[in-house]
Amino acid sequence: MKIFVRALLGASALSLAVTGVSAETLTIATVNNGDMIRMQGLTEDFTAKTGHDVEWVTLEENVLRQRVTTDITTKGGAFDIMTIGMYETPIWGANGWLVPLDDLSAEYDADDILPAMAGGLSHDGTLYAAPFYGESSMIMYRTDLMEKAGLEMPDAPTWTFIREAAAAMTDRDNDINGICLRGKAGWGEGGAFITAMSNSFGARWFDMDWNAQFDTQPWKDTLEFFVGMMSESGPAGYATNGFNENLSLFQQGKCGMWIDATVAASFVTNPNDSTVADKVGFALAPDNGLGKRSNWLWAWALAIPAGSQKVDAAKQFIEWATSKGYIELVASKEGWANVPPGARKSLYENPNYMDVPFAKMTLDSILTADPNNSTVEPSPYVGVQFAAIPEFAGIATEVSQEFSAVYAGQQSVDEALAKAQAITNDAMEAAGYK
Amino acid sequence: MARAVTTQRKTINTVVAWGIGLLIFFPILWILILSFKAEGDAIKTPIEVLTSAWTFENYGVVQERSDYSKHFFNSVILAFGSTILGLIIAVPAAWSMAFVPSKRTKDILMWMLSTKMLPAVGVLYPIYLVFIRLGLLDTRAGLVIVLMLINLPIIVWMLYTYFKEIPGEILEAARMDGASLREEILYVLTPMAIPGMASTVLLNVILAWNEAFWTLNLTAAKAAPLTAFIASYSSPEGLFYAKLSAASTMAIAPILIMGWFSQKQLVRGLTFGAVK
Numbered sequence: 001m002k003i004f005v006r007a008l009l010g011a012s013a014l015s016l017a018v019t020g021v022s023a024e025t026l027t028i029a030t031v032n033n034g035d036m037i038r039m040q041g042l043t044e045d046f047t048a049k050t051g052h053d054v055e056w057v058t059l060e061e062n063v064l065r066q067r068v069t070t071d072i073t074t075k076g077g078a079f080d081i082m083t084i085g086m087y088e089t090p091i092w093g094a095n096g097w098l099v100p101l102d103d104l105s106a107e108y109d110a111d112d113i114l115p116a117m118a119g120g121l122s123h124d125g126t127l128y129a130a131p132f133y134g135e136s137s138m139i140m141y142r143t144d145l146m147e148k149a150g151l152e153m154p155d156a157p158t159w160t161f162i163r164e165a166a167a168a169m170t171d172r173d174n175d176i177n178g179i180c181l182r183g184k185a186g187w188g189e190g191g192a193f194i195t196a197m198s199n200s201f202g203a204r205w206f207d208m209d210w211n212a213q214f215d216t217q218p219w220k221d222t223l224e225f226f227v228g229m230m231s232e233s234g235p236a237g238y239a240t241n242g243f244n245e246n247l248s249l250f251q252q253g254k255c256g257m258w259i260d261a262t263v264a265a266s267f268v269t270n271p272n273d274s275t276v277a278d279k280v281g282f283a284l285a286p287d288n289g290l291g292k293r294s295n296w297l298w299a300w301a302l303a304i305p306a307g308s309q310k311v312d313a314a315k316q317f318i319e320w321a322t323s324k325g326y327i328e329l330v331a332s333k334e335g336w337a338n339v340p341p342g343a344r345k346s347l348y349e350n351p352n353y354m355d356v357p358f359a360k361m362t363l364d365s366i367l368t369a370d371p372n373n374s375t376v377e378p379s380p381y382v383g384v385q386f387a388a389i390p391e392f393a394g395i396a397t398e399v400s401q402e403f404s405a406v407y408a409g410q411q412s413v414d415e416a417l418a419k420a421q422a423i424t425n426d427a428m429e430a431a432g433y434k
Numbered sequence: 435m436a437r438a439v440t441t442q443r444k445t446i447n448t449v450v451a452w453g454i455g456l457l458i459f460f461p462i463l464w465i466l467i468l469s470f471k472a473e474g475d476a477i478k479t480p481i482e483v484l485t486s487a488w489t490f491e492n493y494g495v496v497q498e499r500s501d502y503s504k505h506f507f508n509s510v511i512l513a514f515g516s517t518i519l520g521l522i523i524a525v526p527a528a529w530s531m532a533f534v535p536s537k538r539t540k541d542i543l544m545w546m547l548s549t550k551m552l553p554a555v556g557v558l559y560p561i562y563l564v565f566i567r568l569g570l571l572d573t574r575a576g577l578v579i580v581l582m583l584i585n586l587p588i589i590v591w592m593l594y595t596y597f598k599e600i601p602g603e604i605l606e607a608a609r610m611d612g613a614s615l616r617e618e619i620l621y622v623l624t625p626m627a628i629p630g631m632a633s634t635v636l637l638n639v640i641l642a643w644n645e646a647f648w649t650l651n652l653t654a655a656k657a658a659p660l661t662a663f664i665a666s667y668s669s670p671e672g673l674f675y676a677k678l679s680a681a682s683t684m685a686i687a688p689i690l691i692m693g694w695f696s697q698k699q700l701v702r703g704l705t706f707g708a709v710k
Contacts, residue, residue, distance in 0.1 A: 027655050032669040037499065055655035058666035063650060070558060070651060076566050078654040189670075243671050248477040251673075261671065273474040273673070 023051040024313040029068050030083040031061050031300065034266070035133050035340045038330060039321060045329060046320045052313045061188070068305075072097045077307035080314045084129055086120040086299050086371070090388045093128035099304040099311055101127045101318065108319045112344050117299050120371045120382070129301035130322040133263070134342025136365035137196060137295045139283040140250065140268055141257040142276060145169045145176065149256075159200065159225065159286045159294075162257065166233035169256030178233030180255035181226070183407040184242035187393050190407075191400035192296060192385040193259075198222040200287045200294040204375040205387050205424070210433040212424035214399075214417045218376075223413045227406060239407035251275060259285055261298070262365055265358035266337060282361040284368065290376050296385035297369035299343065342366050395427045462686070468679035469493070476676040492680035500663055502684060509659035509688075511574050512649065513642040516581035517635055520589045523582070528593035529619055533602050543594065546587040554584075554647045565652060572654040580652065581642045588641070589634055596630030597623065629702060636693070636700050643689045660685035 030036045036058070043054045057079065059067060068082045072092060084092070092098050104110050110118075110127065117131040139157070146153055149168035154161065166178030182193040195205070203218035213219065230238050233256075235249060243260060247267055250258045251274040258264070271277040285295035302321060304314045320326060324346055330339045337356045339347065347353050348363045374384040381387035386396065402416040402423070428434055467483065468476045475486035496502070531539045561580065562571075570576030600623065608622040624631070646661040653662060664685050667678040693700065 029654070032666055032674070033672050040499070057654050057658070057662070059650070059662070060665055060668035061670050063665055063668075067651060070562055074559065074562050074566060076562065076571055078571055244669075244673055247673055251474070251477065263671065267672065272472075275474075 023053070024080075024310045025053040025055060026080045026310060026313055026317055027055045027057060027078065028081040028083075028302075028317070029057045029059065029064060029079045031064055032058050033263075033300075034338075035263075036083065036300070038334065038338065039132070039326075039340075042326075042329060042333070046317060049320065050313070050316050052316065054317070072305045072307070075305075075307040077305070077309065079305060080308040080310045081302050081317060082305055083132070083300055084303050085301070086297065087383065087386050087388055087393070089121045089129045089301060089303060090123045090382060091390055092303070093123035093126065097306050098128040099306055099308070099314075101130055101304075101315070104130075104315070104319055108323060109346075112324070112346050114343060114345055114366060116297055116366055116369060116371065117301075117343055120297060121299060121301050129299075129303035130318045131299040131301045131343040132322055133340035134297070134299040134366055135262045136297055136342070136362065136369050137193075137260055137285050138262050138265075138361055138365045139257055139259050139285060140265060141165075141281050141283065142169070142253075142255070142279050143281045144279045145256045146281070153281060153283050156284045156293075157286050159288050162259075162286045163225070163229045163232075166229060166257060170233040175254055176256060177235040177249070177254060178256045179229065180235055180241065180246040180249050180258045181230060181238065182242055182246065182260065183230070183234075183238040183404055184240055184245070185397070185401040185404040186242070187386065187396035187400060189242040189400070190404055191396045194222065194226065194400070194403055195396070196285070196296040196385040197226065197294040199292045199374055199376070199384065200285075200290065201225070202288070202290050202292075202376040204377055204379045205392075206380055206428075208378055208380050210380060210428050212421050212428065214421040214424065219417055219420075220413060223403065223406065223417065227413060230407065239404045259294070262342070262358065262362040265362065269337075269357060280357075282358050284361070284365060292374065292376050293368050295365045295369050297366065297371055298385070391427055391431045391433075395424050398423050462690075465679045465682050468676055469683045471676050473673060473676045476679070477673055492676045493684070495677055496667070496680045496684065500666065500681070502663065505658060505660045505663040505685075506688065508574060508657055509643055509661075509685075512577050512581055512657075512659050513639045515574070515578040516585065516642045517589075517638040519578060519582045520586050520638060521631070521635070524586060524589040524593050525619060525624070527590050528597050529623060531590075531594050532597035532600075533605060543591065546590055550584075550587055558651060561648075562652070571652060572656045572658075574657045577649060577652055577657055577659075580648050581645055584645065584648070585638045585641055589638055592634040592637070593627070593630065596627050596634075600626050629699065632696075632699050633702065636696050640689055640693065 040056050040058070047053055064083065065088075068079065068084065070076070071078045072082070089098070093100075113131060114134065117134045118127060121127060121129045121131060139153070139162070141153055146165065146169065149165065151165050151168060153165070162179065168178070170176065170178035182190045184190045198204075198219060201218045201222040203216065203222050204213050207213055235241065235254065241249075243264070246255065246258055246260060247264060249255050250268055253276050265280075265282065268274050268280050269277050285293050287293040302318045304311055304318070308314055322343065324344060327339045327344065327347060331352070336353045339353065341347065341359070341362055348359065353359050369384050371382050371384050379387075381389060386392055399420040402411070402419045405411050406413055406416045425434075469492055470488045470490065471483060471486055472489055472491065475483060478486065531543065565571045565576055568576070570579075604626070605618055605622055608618050613622065644661070646665075649659050649661045650665060653659070664678070664681050667674055667681040
């Protein structure tokens with residue numbers, strides 16, 4: 001018995017010496033979406049390779065954001081890895097709240113990460129979070145309704161075409177709306193959409209001196225165009241519609257077009273959930289001929305909070321979860337359509353993946369979004385559908401509430417823009433930008 | 435004629451009461467129905483939802499993906515632990531205020547109640563920092579203390595109201611017979627206040643079971659109760675209503691069953707006691 005115990009201890013010591021890291025239990029906070037849930041189901045592969053166990057804390061996106069923000073600002077150390085987005089990463093990285101990911105192994109091939117993603121998840125050239133999956137936004141449209149309307153969707157349409165097509169596809173008697181878009185208040189809901197759309201109209205949140213720009217013509221044009229088009233061709237009550245509401249409408253065949261996250265493509269083409277799965281086409285988000293399209297850029301990424309005591313094991317997990325090997329693992333178990341998209345260049349060089357109907361359009365959409373140069377006129381902030389400053393989430397939530405009130409018919413475009421201007425300037429002044 | 439009017443009024447009252455009851459219960463009923471539907475069917479119109487196929491699949495998926503028993507166990511510990519701890523502190527407090535009142539008793543009671551008016555998020559950071567310092571983050575002990583503190587004003591208020599209805603002379607007689615303070619509270623006061631205490635316990639177990647701010651913000655993987663279990667199925671990007679409904683049904687079922695069996699005590703306690 002003693003010999004057996006000694007042998008066991010010896011084997012354990014040898015295994016620790018080989019890996020250089022003792023077996024740990026990592027606590028990972030993440031969001032509830034298809035890709036993340038899939039990763040949870042494949043964690044055994046990571047445990048088998050490294051000996052580390054994983055405990056998952058899965059929360060709804062807004063709850064997660066509040067939860068991890070509390071923990072990281074207090075250095076609570078409740079989590080070893082956090083799932084965060086492109087908005088938080090550069091801010092938290094600049095504050096020293098995240099462990100830099102500048103020493104990932106050669107085998108990991110950090111150069112394979114799409115430049116737009118790496119750029120949005122870095123601060124001063126240092127990567128602070130590894131993208132698990134990336135997304136942009138694009139047009140998803142009903143090919144049958146487009147054909148019935150006698151129109152053909154270009155690969156890169158203009159807003160004028162989209163408005164005309166939406167009107168032509170609208171059939172109120174049969175409960176078909178030409179276009180479904182986000183109108184719900186919240187910086188990550190309707191706020192994200194209208195900001196990305198405003199880029200294509202030549203609008204921006206701030207000038208180079210951090211003055212709010214809602215009193216400019218491009219913002220008025222953006223809002224008036226949006227309200228006009230949605231009144232003509234949008235669903236009733238669109239002021240409270242977000243991603244899920246529009247997904248539900250599209251899947252039930254009640255939308256001619258939907259401009260939203262590229263990740264939705266896998267939902268609307270899934271015949272188990274969507275009644276229009278075989279009638280969906282894709283196109284780039286519209287522009288206005290000003291050189292900027294209205295698509296956004298986002299990534300859910302894995303980062304290590306500075307308060308973690310298990311940094312080495314956490315880095316091993318991040319390397320595993322965002323590696324080329326993980327993508328192949330998912331493909332082998334669940335097919336290429338289900339691999340996490342938008343993070344690695346090599347995925348888009350893989351002929352198996354390029355056979356997936358929405359793969360090319362997803363990549364093209366990601367490549368046309370530049371977080372460092374998102375507006376027609378120069379702007380002082382990084383981000384496409386947000387400005388990566390700590391104050392933005394609060395300001396944009398308030399501003400989007402004013403815009404939603406316009407969509408609901410409770411105030412005019414001019415009133416909302418005047419309030420947005422005042423809200424933003426007051427907040428920026430209080431925060432010391434001016 | 436008078437009898438006819440009374441009967442008619444009774445019928446109307448009954449119908450109205452049932453209508454209100456069903457209205458309040460409807461969201462729970464709808465959650466229950468959706469939990470037995472496929473995700474694709476759960477987003478359809480109400481008629482289509484009701485006529486679509488029924489399935490147990492969501493419960494299987496939820497059971498496979500999440501550790502229900504761990505979350506359930508944590509909920510039981512937190513709900514009953516915080517209530518029992520609250521009673522241990524509240525019984526002597528309510529006794530002193532009911533039977534040995536001072537000039538400031540009413541003010542103290544109002545002050546205790548006023549703490550319930552503070553938005554919880556206002557003290558999130560101080561409490562989070564205290565928890566880090568004391569090593570209580572993501573522990574059941576820490577949450578038992580916090581939930582007890584949150585519900586303590588309600589427990590004290592309810593017990594105070596019940597105790598006030600007990601004649602002080604009975605306790606005085608016990609004291610004259612040589613009972614100590616502990617014996618007076620344990621053997622004389624408590625047995626007489628059992629109905630009120632039972633409803634206090636029930637109400638506070640329900641409140642602690644359903645508490646979702648602190649239980650989400652002060653836990654991670656170890657002490658997370660069923661509120662965190664439900665939150666893990668909510669998603670702004672993806673329609674998982676059927677699975678969310680299955681998770682919600684599993685989370686509320688225990689407390690719903692407990693409430694159903696103890697509804698007589700609960701209603702009697704609430705209507706004859708604190709909430710007159």
